Amino acid sequence: MPSYDLRVNGSVRRVDSSDADKPLLYVLRGLGLTATKFGCGLGQCGACTVLADGTAVQSCQMTIAAAQGKAITTLEGLGSASKPHPIQAAFIEHQVPQCGYCTSGMIMSAAALLAKKQRPGEDDIRSALEVNLCRCGSHVRVVRAVMAASGQRG
Amino acid sequence: MSAPAEKIRFSRRTVVKGGALIVGFALTGRQTSASAQGTAGAPRRLDAKEVDAFLAVNGDGSVTVYCGKVDLGQGLRIAIPQIAAEELGIGIEKIKYIEGDTALTPNQGRTSGSTGIQRGGMQIRQAAATARKALVDLAAQRLKLKPEDLIAADGEVRPKAGGAGIGFASLLGDRQFDLKLDPDAPLKDPASYTIVGKSLPRPDVAAKCMGTAAYVHDFALPGMQHARVIRPPAIGATLVSVDEDPVKNLPGVKVVRINNFLAVVADDEWAAVRAARELRAQWSEASLLPAQDKLVETLRTAPGITDQTLVDKGTPVSPQPQNARTLAASYFWPMQSHASLGPSCAVADVRADEATVWTASQGTHDNRATFARFLGLPENKVRLIYLEGSGCYGMNGHEDAAADAAILSRAVGRPVRVQWSRADEHGWDPKGPPQLLDIAGAVDADGRILDWRTEMWIPQTTKGLLNIPLLGPQAAGLDNIVGLNPGLISQNGDPPYAADHIQVVVHWLKEAPLRPAPLRSPGKPANCFAVESFTDELAAAAGIDPIEFRLRSLTNPRGIELIRRVAAMMKWQTRPSPGAEAKAAVARGRGMSYVHYKHNETFVAMGMEVAVERASGGIKVERVCCAHDCGQIINPDGVRAQIEGGILQTISRVLLEEVKFDRSRVLSVDWSSYPILRFSDLPRLEIDLVDRPNEPPVGAGEAACTTVGAALANAVYDATGVRLRTVPFTPDRVKAALNSKAS
Numbered sequence: 001m002p003s004y005d006l007r008v009n010g011s012v013r014r015v016d017s018s019d020a021d022k023p024l025l026y027v028l029r030g031l032g033l034t035a036t037k038f039g040c041g042l043g044q045c046g047a048c049t050v051l052a053d054g055t056a057v058q059s060c061q062m063t064i065a066a067a068q069g070k071a072i073t074t075l076e077g078l079g080s081a082s083k084p085h086p087i088q089a090a091f092i093e094h095q096v097p098q099c100g101y102c103t104s105g106m107i108m109s110a111a112a113l114l115a116k117k118q119r120p121g122e123d124d125i126r127s128a129l130e131v132n133l134c135r136c137g138s139h140v141r142v143v144r145a146v147m148a149a150s151g152q153r154g
Numbered sequence: 155m156s157a158p159a160e161k162i163r164f165s166r167r168t169v170v171k172g173g174a175l176i177v178g179f180a181l182t183g184r185q186t187s188a189s190a191q192g193t194a195g196a197p198r199r200l201d202a203k204e205v206d207a208f209l210a211v212n213g214d215g216s217v218t219v220y221c222g223k224v225d226l227g228q229g230l231r232i233a234i235p236q237i238a239a240e241e242l243g244i245g246i247e248k249i250k251y252i253e254g255d256t257a258l259t260p261n262q263g264r265t266s267g268s269t270g271i272q273r274g275g276m277q278i279r280q281a282a283a284t285a286r287k288a289l290v291d292l293a294a295q296r297l298k299l300k301p302e303d304l305i306a307a308d309g310e311v312r313p314k315a316g317g318a319g320i321g322f323a324s325l326l327g328d329r330q331f332d333l334k335l336d337p338d339a340p341l342k343d344p345a346s347y348t349i350v351g352k353s354l355p356r357p358d359v360a361a362k363c364m365g366t367a368a369y370v371h372d373f374a375l376p377g378m379q380h381a382r383v384i385r386p387p388a389i390g391a392t393l394v395s396v397d398e399d400p401v402k403n404l405p406g407v408k409v410v411r412i413n414n415f416l417a418v419v420a421d422d423e424w425a426a427v428r429a430a431r432e433l434r435a436q437w438s439e440a441s442l443l444p445a446q447d448k449l450v451e452t453l454r455t456a457p458g459i460t461d462q463t464l465v466d467k468g469t470p471v472s473p474q475p476q477n478a479r480t481l482a483a484s485y486f487w488p489m490q491s492h493a494s495l496g497p498s499c500a501v502a503d504v505r506a507d508e509a510t511v512w513t514a515s516q517g518t519h520d521n522r523a524t525f526a527r528f529l530g531l532p533e534n535k536v537r538l539i540y541l542e543g544s545g546c547y548g549m550n551g552h553e554d555a556a557a558d559a560a561i562l563s564r565a566v567g568r569p570v571r572v573q574w575s576r577a578d579e580h581g582w583d584p585k586g587p588p589q590l591l592d593i594a595g596a597v598d599a600d601g602r603i604l605d606w607r608t609e610m611w612i613p614q615t616t617k618g619l620l621n622i623p624l625l626g627p628q629a630a631g632l633d634n635i636v637g638l639n640p641g642l643i644s645q646n647g648d649p650p651y652a653a654d655h656i657q658v659v660v661h662w663l664k665e666a667p668l669r670p671a672p673l674r675s676p677g678k679p680a681n682c683f684a685v686e687s688f689t690d691e692l693a694a695a696a697g698i699d700p701i702e703f704r705l706r707s708l709t710n711p712r713g714i715e716l717i718r719r720v721a722a723m724m725k726w727q728t729r730p731s732p733g734a735e736a737k738a739a740v741a742r743g744r745g746m747s748y749v750h751y752k753h754n755e756t757f758v759a760m761g762m763e764v765a766v767e768r769a770s771g772g773i774k775v776e777r778v779c780c781a782h783d784c785g786q787i788i789n790p791d792g793v794r795a796q797i798e799g800g801i802l803q804t805i806s807r808v809l810l811e812e813v814k815f816d817r818s819r820v821l822s823v824d825w826s827s828y829p830i831l832r833f834s835d836l837p838r839l840e841i842d843l844v845d846r847p848n849e850p851p852v853g854a855g856e857a858a859c860t861t862v863g864a865a866l867a868n869a870v871y872d873a874t875g876v877r878l879r880t881v882p883f884t885p886d887r888v889k890a891a892l893n894s895k896a897s
């Protein structure tokens with residue numbers, strides 16, 4: 001069976017797959033990295049968003065073959081309990097999630113935005129997160145938290 | 155096969171110092187009901203009349219709270235411990251918390267209808283008050299003091315005058331309370347509260363943000379297989395034949411067929427996904443659904459309708475005064491999906507003589523009998539354990555997925571995880587039912603409501619039906635419950651205002667087009683939309699400002715206060731609707747609505763400012779002001795989060811959402827055919843909470859949903875002079891309404 005070397009959260013993981021088109025989402029979850037969530041499998045909801053070389057991508061739309069050679073970061077690798085990423089800290093501080101199923105994808109999209117733009121405006125945040133759906137209605141807190149994470153009042 | 159319970163620890167500077175509330179998720183692997191034990195080692199008592207069912211004092215001085223209601227993201231995991239810790243007299247960091255496990259928690263009913271705090275929490279408050287009284291009495295004997303000279307605080311009972319106290323664990327020793335809940339056990343004076351009323355952070359939030367939260371979707375058992383169920387292309391179709399050739403080369407895929415129940419099972423999840431796509435099944439034709447474009451007529455003329463008069467009070471003024479205006483209007487609310495962000499998922503381990511099911515169901519206890527029935531097991535051999543899932547707002551597909559998993563686990567003899575696809579979830583989740591309302595009324599020039607008659611056409615609820623028929627057992631030909639359960643959808647069909655005559659008649663429909671289930675604030679978003687829109691129509695007919703009109707006929711002081719607060723938040727200018735901007739290219743307007751939820755729970759007044767673009771028919775909600783009174787507030791930030799979410803979700807439902815179907819199937823099966831609110835649609839939200847510590851706490855998850863439709867429609871009318879009576883207010887529909895008014 002063909003195998004693939006993936007760089008995930010800073011370490012190299014060798015994964016066997018008979019299917020070069022296996023979506024990265026299932027590969028990650030198979031590795032026990034279950035913070036990345038299955039939402040639609042269609043690239044429509046953002047629940048499975050991870051970083052690939054620092055860019056937010058929907059992992060249900062990226063194949064294992066395409067992921068090879070890229071640095072993949074999932075929510076588990078973004079920060080740690082002792083040193084959470086500023087977006088994670090702000091999401092906790094502002095008690096953003098309700099059910100929290102969208103939260104992983106939201107944080108990854110927001111982290112990608114912040115890496116590109118240190119002090120995004122509310123419009124930047126809304127447009128960077130436009131693909132990320134939330135059914136519980138946590139949007140207002142998401143925007144507030146991202147503003148706070150970039151040292152601004154939301 | 156028992157692993158240590160996973161614990162999620164959370165600490166944050168606002169948590170009471172000294173530690174953190176610990177939430178124990180029941181990830182303990184297999185544990186039969188017979189062997190399930192409480193923390194102190196004694197068998198768990200599950201009778202909700204007994205204190206020990208809810209509370210256990212542990213040897214280390216901590217207290218475990220057992221809650222039959224579950225946290226779906228709405229914050230019970232902090233609110234219930236706040237209530238228990240406060241009433242017992244112990245720090246919140248000493249509370250451990252177990253929820254929704256049929257083997258460990260008492261049956262407190264389904265987590266629905268905004269009853270988590272007002273019923274579930276209040277049972278636990280009374281249990282804690284009973285326990286505190288017992289602990290104080292024990293300490294009085296030990297210390298040879300009078301109970302009234304003692305106080306329970308910080309996990310011990312000590313003399314009020316000072317001096318050493320005795321810890322709860324030491325007072326109780328290795329005994330349980332052995333007490334029935336005492337309805338007369340004195341409750342603490344809310345003025346003395348130090349934990350209830352504080353915005354303590356929810357213990358699950360940090361884990362959700364760090365990626366360590368355990369959802370049912372993430373739960374795994376040794377030897378577990380992954381499954382996908384293949385639903386028919388048409389509702390009611392039967393399975394004719396299956397061609398397994400296309401999946402033969404996929405690794406380890408097994409096809410399971412039980413009558414019309416078809417599934418694929420594999421060790422690898424992606425293999426199951428591919429197999430479900432590639433398997434070729436032939437199904438019979440079926441076209442059991444009504445034509446969507448004739449749905450309103452279909453409801454009105456459905457066979458087998460039973461009529462019920464719900465309200466008939468007062469007498470119509472006869473003859474009506476000369477200046478009276480009579481009005482009549484029809485309102486329609488479509489079928490809507492829970493549209494949970496994560497498709498439903500469950501894990502089951504079914505053996506010959508017992509079954510364990512891990513599910514995100516809101517009603518683990520309620521479902522136990524249902525599962526026992528289709529599995530052919532005694533009820534006490536079936537255990538349902540709640541694990542958080544993707545948010546559901548009533549009954550989505552969680553319970554169906556759990557039944558699928560149970561059927562498949564039994565078929566393959568191994569634990570099975572079933573994950574629904576996006577199309578499964580949008581297509582097959584039980585739907586919020588369609589609701590049709592006619593309202594007729596009369597008003598005089600002073601705004602006196604002379605007559606009000608509501609008629610509604612809605613699906614009936616089958617008497618005594620706790621759950622809904624489940625797809626898996628039905629397809630597999632297993633014993634299944636039969637009937638409809640859309641929830642309590644007929645409430646709030648009458649106005650909260652004084653009128654000479656009010657009548658509400660329900661035409662109960664024998665059937666529903668798609669399987670109905672309760673969806674957040676069941677029925678009330680539609681009923682309140684109709685009632686509060688019609689109230690505005692009466693106000694406009696009388697030429698009176700909408701707030702002034704309501705205040706003339708409202709007597710409840712809590713309601714009056716909220717409406718005044720909203721008026722102040724919005725700097726409301728007293729004038730009739732529509733406003734002067736009615737001809738502008740982008741017309742702006744304001745509207746409001748009010749509800750006393752179920753006429754005996756939460757009060758909400760809501761104002762909205764909208765912009766309507768005439769050319770496109772697009773509506774933008776720019777600002778929402780909400781004044782909210784749910785009695786005693788347990789956790790203000792938790793209440794705010796529920797209101798924010800309820801408002802945004804309902805704006806989504808009102809502007810965007812309608813299940814589309816043809817004669818055979820649901821057509822809106824993804825996020826492009828069933829769009830929901832996005833970040834670009836966000837309004838400004840302003841929330842004003844009224845705390846009434848001496849009133850009973852009532853729900854915060856539902857009431858604010860009900861005022862959204864009418865506030866929005868009333869604001870659109872104020873902006874354009876056009877009245878929207880059919881949800882959703884899509885641009886095409888708005889444009890058509892604007893054009894028909896212009897012509």
